Amino acid sequence: MLKEYAQILILMIIVFGFAGVTLLLSSLLGQKKKSDTKLMPYECGIDPVGTARQRFSIKFYITTMIFILFDIEALFLYPWAVIYRRLGVFGLVEMGVFILLLLVGFIYVWKKGAFEWD
Amino acid sequence: MTIPDVNWTSIGTELILISTAVLVIFFDLVVKDKKKDSLGYLTVLGMLGALVFAMTDKEGTAIAFGGMITNDSFTQFLTVLIVGVAIIVTLMSMQSLREGSMDVGGYHTLVLLATVGMLLMVKGLDLIIIFLGLETLSIAIYVLAGYRKGAEQSAEAAFKYFLLGAFAAAFLLYGIALIYGATGTTRIEGIAQYIALKNLGTNPLLLLGVGLLLVGLGFKLALVPFHSWTPDVYEGAPTAITAFMAVGVKAAAFAAFVRIFGGALPLIAFQWKDVLWMLAVITMTVGNVVALSQTNIKRMLAYSSIAHAGYILVGIIAGGSVGWSAVLYYLGAYAFMNLGAFGIVVFYGYKQEANVEIADYAGLGFRYPFLGAAMAIFLFSLAGIPPLAGFMGKFYIFSAAIKSGYIWLTIIGVMNSLVSVFYYFRVTVIMYMKEPIKEVVLNYSLPITIVLIIALVGTIQMGIAPNFYLERALDSIKWLIG
Numbered sequence: 001m002l003k004e005y006a007q008i009l010i011l012m013i014i015v016f017g018f019a020g021v022t023l024l025l026s027s028l029l030g031q032k033k034k035s036d037t038k039l040m041p042y043e044c045g046i047d048p049v050g051t052a053r054q055r056f057s058i059k060f061y062i063t064t065m066i067f068i069l070f071d072i073e074a075l076f077l078y079p080w081a082v083i084y085r086r087l088g089v090f091g092l093v094e095m096g097v098f099i100l101l102l103l104v105g106f107i108y109v110w111k112k113g114a115f116e117w118d
Numbered sequence: 119m120t121i122p123d124v125n126w127t128s129i130g131t132e133l134i135l136i137s138t139a140v141l142v143i144f145f146d147l148v149v150k151d152k153k154k155d156s157l158g159y160l161t162v163l164g165m166l167g168a169l170v171f172a173m174t175d176k177e178g179t180a181i182a183f184g185g186m187i188t189n190d191s192f193t194q195f196l197t198v199l200i201v202g203v204a205i206i207v208t209l210m211s212m213q214s215l216r217e218g219s220m221d222v223g224g225y226h227t228l229v230l231l232a233t234v235g236m237l238l239m240v241k242g243l244d245l246i247i248i249f250l251g252l253e254t255l256s257i258a259i260y261v262l263a264g265y266r267k268g269a270e271q272s273a274e275a276a277f278k279y280f281l282l283g284a285f286a287a288a289f290l291l292y293g294i295a296l297i298y299g300a301t302g303t304t305r306i307e308g309i310a311q312y313i314a315l316k317n318l319g320t321n322p323l324l325l326l327g328v329g330l331l332l333v334g335l336g337f338k339l340a341l342v343p344f345h346s347w348t349p350d351v352y353e354g355a356p357t358a359i360t361a362f363m364a365v366g367v368k369a370a371a372f373a374a375f376v377r378i379f380g381g382a383l384p385l386i387a388f389q390w391k392d393v394l395w396m397l398a399v400i401t402m403t404v405g406n407v408v409a410l411s412q413t414n415i416k417r418m419l420a421y422s423s424i425a426h427a428g429y430i431l432v433g434i435i436a437g438g439s440v441g442w443s444a445v446l447y448y449l450g451a452y453a454f455m456n457l458g459a460f461g462i463v464v465f466y467g468y469k470q471e472a473n474v475e476i477a478d479y480a481g482l483g484f485r486y487p488f489l490g491a492a493m494a495i496f497l498f499s500l501a502g503i504p505p506l507a508g509f510m511g512k513f514y515i516f517s518a519a520i521k522s523g524y525i526w527l528t529i530i531g532v533m534n535s536l537v538s539v540f541y542y543f544r545v546t547v548i549m550y551m552k553e554p555i556k557e558v559v560l561n562y563s564l565p566i567t568i569v570l571i572i573a574l575v576g577t578i579q580m581g582i583a584p585n586f587y588l589e590r591a592l593d594s595i596k597w598l599i600g
Contacts, residue, residue, distance in 0.1 A: 104140050111147045 062114050073102050125182035128189050129241075131168045131197055132234045138164025139230035146223020154222040158212040158565070161226040165205045165233070172197040185305060187241045195446060195594035196240040196373045203366045203453055204233040206572060209565040210461045211358035214471075219267050220356070229362065232258035236370035240377075245294045245304040248374045252290065252338065255370065256283050259363060263355040266471070275354025282337065282347045290334025296327030309382040319386050328383060328390060335378075338371040339427050341397050342404040352420035357467055357474075360416060361460030364423040365453045372430060372449060379434065380442060380598045387437070394435050395527060402428030402534040409541050415463055415476050418541060419456070422500060425538060426452055429515055432531050436518035439592065439599050444514035446591040451507035451580050455499040458573030462493045465566050466558065473558060476545055481554030483546075489560070492570055494546045499577045501542040502535050507580035514588070 041048055080087070080095050087094075109115070126133065141164070142157050149156060172194060180189045208229055215222050235255025242248040260283060264276025298304050300323040301312040318324050336344040352360045379390065405425030412418040430452075433445035466482065466489070467474050483490030499506035512535060519528045580587055 101140060104144055108143050108147060 059117060066109055066114060125180070128180055128182035128187055131172045131201065132237055134164060134168040134171055135230050135234050139227045142230065143223055143227045155212060155216060157222050157226055158208060158215065161208050161230060162205055164230070165201055165208065169198060169201045169205070172201060181243065186244045186247050188243045189241070190597055191594040192597060193241050195590055196369060197237055199369055199450055199453060200233060200236045200240065200366055203362070203369065203457065204229060206457050206569050207358050207362045207366065210361065210464050210569045211356065212565040213563050214356065214358065214464060220265050225262070225265060228258040228262050232262070232362070236366055239370040240373040243306050245297065248377070249291060249294060253287060255367065256287065259367065262359045263351055265356050265359065271354035275351040278347050279351045286334050286337030289330050293327045293330030293334055296323055296330065300324035300327060306377060306382040310385065313385050319389065325389060331378065332390070332393065335371055335375050336397065339368055339375070340424050341427055341431065342401040342424065345424050348424055349417045349420045353414060353416045357416060357460060357464040357471060361457055364419070364460070365456050368427060369449045369453065372445065375434065376442060376445060391435055394431055398428050398431035398435060398527065399530050401425070401431060402531060406534045406537045409538070413476055414474055415479070415545065416474050418476065419459060419463070422538065423456065425534065429512060429531060432519050432527055433515040435527065436522040436524060438518065438522060439595060440521055441518040442595040442598050443588065443591040444518045446594060447514050447588055448511035450587055451511035454573050454576030454580060455496045455508055458492065458496040458570065458577060459500065461566065461569045461573060462489060462496070465560065476548060477555060479545060479549050480552035483550035485554060486560060490549050492574055493549060495574060495577060497542040497546055499581070501539045505581045507577045510581050510584045
């Protein structure tokens with residue numbers, strides 16, 4: 001049984017070896033000219049304006065959470081769409097129930113005011 | 119492609135509960151604030167429907183969903199128990215929901231979904247289903263624990279429970295993974311067969327998996343030394359949810375415990391019985407000894423629930439038809455008496471849980487005679503005084519332990535039971551012998567009265583006429599004895 005994992009082990013050795021050798025060589029051979037700009041944290045090319053460790057509004061959290069929920073809903077539609085024909089009416093009904101449940105949830109968060117920013 | 123066999127009636131109880139949850143969450147938007155009580159009644163109605171369905175479902179040992187789910191008599195016993203607990207919890211929360219600032223619709227929905235999780239744990243014939251049920255119930259309970267808006271303790275409770283619970287779930291899952299690694303299956307029956315076939319009694323992979331599984335379940339059952347979250351969470355959560363955790367979650371987790379250890383791992387019992395022996399002893403002792411020094415009644419009941427988990431563990435160690443049935447009987451007795459005690463804490467706690475110190479109970483006995491007498495009966499039953507439910511439960515558990523030759527365990531258990539008498543009696547003494555320190559005005563409402571009457575009738579009936587329940591308990595463990 002362990003033999004089957006030997007391939008993974010070999011792959012791991014190659015991956016770590018490749019990464020290790022690359023890093024080692026570049027640190028040995030590469031030139032190092034340190035400047036303020038180079039040592040700055042990389043933030044998409046813009047100069048950082050302050051610490052990133054600050055409190056965020058809880059509203060971001062709610063928005064993100066709802067986004068993930070409906071994101072995953074969309075994700076579930078893909079495998080269903082791929083074998084849609086083979087699942088037939090049963091699959092259609094199942095998916096209908098699934099989306100209906102999420103619709104109830106959607107109406108719920110809407111009415112509770114989760115989409116209002118203020 | 120073939121679609122696996124789907125047997126809808128086998129999960130009818132769950133479907134009814136989920137439909138009710140969807141209805142409740144929908145009506146929450148429509149119903150005016152003043153009429154939110156109707157949501158509670160709708161929840162109870164749905165649960166009653168589920169209860170009736172579970173009671174009339176006579177499929178026997180039907181196995182559905184490709185062997186993932188079963189509807190045997192064991193499941194039926196615990197389904198009735200758990201749905202009953204959920205009904206009582208819903209009823210007892212209605213008054214505090216009316217008084218407090220909690221979101222009513224979400225509360226009932228989460229209780230319903232937590233119940234579904236518990237039922238899945240009981241029904242699962244596959245470790246994955248059991249884990250799925252555990253997660254469904256846990257996530258709902260994490261939220262419910264933090265439901266007292268604005269109360270810092272409640273937020274602390276939810277956060278603590280969530281972090282530690284997530285950690286424990288990882289243990290459980292890792293245990294399942296290792297067991298799968300050792301036996302090549304996650305089916306309860308399959309594991310037992312493979313262990314018998316390959317004689318895996320000393321297989322380190324399997325034993326490690328079982329150990330991790332024990333940690334994960336031990337956390338949910340609040341066994342010592344996995345109990346440290348219990349007092350804080352029980353104290354911070356809304357009292358009705360505390361009752362739900364102490365009774366419902368424990369019943370479901372013990373059912374999974376019996377299913378896994380009794381169903382999948384009986385052949386390596388010689389390995390886990392010693393561990394459980396030690397766990398039972400320290401769980402009982404720590405629970406009872408620490409309960410002695412509590413001044414908050416919710417914390418006291420939390421430690422008492424730890425101790426009771428220890429007693430139930432004794433029944434599991436004893437095993438055999440007597441032991442297993444004693445476990446189920448005890449779960450029932452514990453449900454009645456503990457829900458009763460918590461019901462009074464909910465009722466007396468009043469707005470925002472103002473009266474949860476034991477000292478606040480001074481004078482309850484003569485100012486509210488019915489409430490005082492009921493509380494005294496529940497506490498006596500928890501202490502194990504005859505002729506109440508708690509006594510019969512302990513009697514069956516300890517006699518099973520003696521029959522299986524665990525004399526010392528029984529002695530330790532009985533001694534623990536004696537220790538526990540002190541702190542249960544102290545509350546009674548304070549209720550009847552001390553002058554009240556503050557004025558508490560209580561108004562009986564219909565739901566809380568129903569709760570107290572059901573709990574009282576159950577506590578007394580299970581003590582005086584235990585046969586009805588014992589026969590059903592015996593009937594529901596036939597699959598274990600074989």
